[in-house]
Amino acid sequence: MNVTKNFLRDTWRLTKPYWFSEDRLRGRLLLAVILSMSLGLVYLNVLFNKWNNAFYDSLQNHDWKAFTHQLLVFGVLACIYIAVAVYQLYLQQMLQIRWRRWLTDTLMNRWLANRTYYVMQMRGGETDNPDQRIADDIDSFVSQTLTLTLGFLESTITLISFVGILWNLSGALSFTLAGVGVTVPGYMVWTALVYALVGSYLTMRVGRPLIRLNFDQQRYEADFRFSLVRFRESVEGVALYGGEQDESSIFKGRFDKVVSNWWAIMKRQKRLSWLTNGYAQAAVIFPILAAAPRYFSGAMELGGLMQTASAFGQVQGSLSWFVNAYSELASWRATVDRLTSFSHAMDEVREAQNGSGLTRDTADGDVLTLRELALALPDGGPMVEPVGLTLRKGESLLISGPSGTGKSTLLRAIAGLWPYATGAIHLPAGGRTLFLPQKPYLPMGDLRAVLSYPTPEGGFDDDALRAALADCGLERLAGLLDDERYWAQTLSPGEQQRLAFARMLLQKPDWLFLDEATSALDEDGEARLYALLRERLPDAAVVSVGHRSSLLPFHGQRITLRTAKLQPTIRPVERA
Structure with missing residues (x-):
């Protein structure tokens, strides 16, 4: 009944x-x-x-x-x-x-x-x-x-x-x-x-x-x-x-x-x-x-x-x-x-x-603040001990640590994707935020729409699109803006990551989060893209997740995450 x-x-x-x-x-x-x-x-x-x-x-x-x-x-x-x-x-x-x-x-x-x-x-x-x-x-x-x-x-x-x-x-x-x-x-x-x-x-x-x-x-x-x-x-x-x-x-x-x-x-x-x-x-x-x-x-x-x-x-x-x-x-x-x-x-x-114990809000100013941010697994098990940090516009932070310690999950929590956490995330009000995952999402459609995403097609003129492709080493695609292909299979992983950087140049974010966004590139290619980033967006705050030591010169701070039994450590990057 x-x-x-x-x-x-x-x-x-x-x-x-x-x-x-x-x-x-x-x-x-x-x-x-x-x-x-x-x-x-x-x-x-x-x-x-x-x-x-x-x-x-x-x-x-x-x-x-x-x-x-x-x-x-x-x-x-x-x-x-x-x-x-x-x-x-x-x-x-x-x-x-x-x-x-x-x-x-x-x-x-x-x-x-x-x-x-x-x-x-x-x-x-x-x-x-x-x-x-x-x-x-x-x-x-x-x-x-x-x-x-x-x-x-x-x-x-x-x-x-x-x-x-x-x-x-x-x-x-x-x-x-x-x-x-x-x-x-x-x-x-x-x-x-x-x-x-x-x-x-x-x-x-x-x-x-x-x-x-x-x-x-x-x-x-x-x-x-x-x-x-x-x-x-x-x-x-x-x-x-x-x-x-x-x-x-x-x-x-x-x-x-x-x-x-x-x-x-x-x-x-x-x-x-x-x-x-x-x-x-x-x-x-x-x-x-x-x-x-x-x-x-x-x-x-x-x-x-x-x-x-x-x-x-x-x-x-x-x-x-x-x-x-x-x-x-x-x-x-x-x-x-x-x-x-x-x-x-x-x-x-x-x-x-x-019902999450995580507080996520926005406040006036140009500061991103994490207060006692503790990540957990969906079953309630601890992942990372509480993290606290402050990042201002123009500053950069590299998040490193062994695989499985919650580096990408930390970015998910900042993006509002991970409810299994406690603590507080205070985001700056205003300003554009952009997340670049390790595997970029390439929607169906012509290359113009793929490159403009998530801005509706027509938001950027063709000259700007071609210039962004050339800056990121994708000159060969400049004449293919009208082509409709399954771009996720047409482009190699490295080319897809370069295309994501071209999107970044077009979007001009104030807050940029990169989750191993250059892992498919060689170190020289990675260095050129990061140098381009710092040149074109000098006032943007940059948070990167990565394993390579070659990323250190492009970041002012470094946080190393450990397992839940060990405290994460934050320290300035030592310059040679």
Whole structure:
């Protein structure tokens, strides 16, 4: 019971915001029109039901005039029905894309805000493949929610509309049981109810495992697709290692999970299909058998028999909505579970960020201050003992120490990416900050956009772009600004780092943080870029993470990080 309650609450949390958003008026108007059309379709089905009586009576009575008249009536009703059904689907799709766009923007903004995407990736857990959840699961959720909700409402309206008709048509069934006369008024209604309840119960018992199977199928499909994308992004490394066989094993292993789970879905759906198809076929003849005694007794004409069978079908179909929609319900439940777990994970990240013992703020002045900044691992284990330092504009600091002592993590904490810390970080208000990681991010697009990133394309003129490339030793790329390539694979690691320095020259930051940003270059190339940095940005504060002693001449201070058991030491760089 609690599981169902929690599921309904989570579903409402996903559904509610759109209907109270800035797009609520258009969304509600579209929904109202669609519901009105559903009412219209139900009313047309009522008219079709009455038409059955008159049409089959004309056949039984060999009345040609009445027969042709009923054909004309049917043509008019059918044209109206088709037009309403077509525009109902069109407006439903219009509402679907509006809702999907709003929900995609909302979840994507939450995912990107405060580097939530980064912390989620670092934490791991059950929030696998957020790209699929945003791209595919939102689409499925909106489509299935509208389809199932409108289907349920239409079934409810149909039930209300036809149960009275069926009650009046079926009359009373009288029989003797153990010597006692029994009369069941509206017996066809009770028959339809029992028939639907039995079918719903059996469907739930047989189809329940599909919920988890569909959830797993979406995850396995996403994992398989992600492994292919990751391979595409790392083709050079795989080729150099000769790792094709190992990659093939990874692909096959992940695809085997897809196939194995798919077989489980097939077997379960086969059982469910036996039940639902048998149920549907029996429903064709069952109402005629149930009404046959009154027909053969002369209590109703052929038209009345067919109208009764039609009304029974509408009532039974409405009551059997759960049976007919169970497969889609199982898929929808899995989609909702994936989206709600994604939303919960983002909430947990926000709570972790808000509940962190780290204070990170800005203040007037040109000083960066770290006070008792202690880094920890995600599991709470200590990483580095508290660090304290003060850095002013124009000064430079080299962070060194053995691998694994938290050098890069210290920069992450300053950037606001690492919530597992205590202490305080006071950043200068104003001024531009730029972080250069060891592996630069190169977005898709032409070289002009790649070089300008994160400034929108057009923020720098072409002459400035070419000059920055030439200054950083990338003259050969100066004529390729319009070229669209997969630059992350086209350029060598050293060229990518040179390109990152060219970005720096364009951005002109006041506070620059370099995380082994020249590790792929030789020492001479590294020295030329650092000399260029100090020449072009003499007033910028520079913080570098590196292992090479060749970096010392370009920094005024040096901090050596140790493990959590040893205190970090800060001292001026000794000049030769």
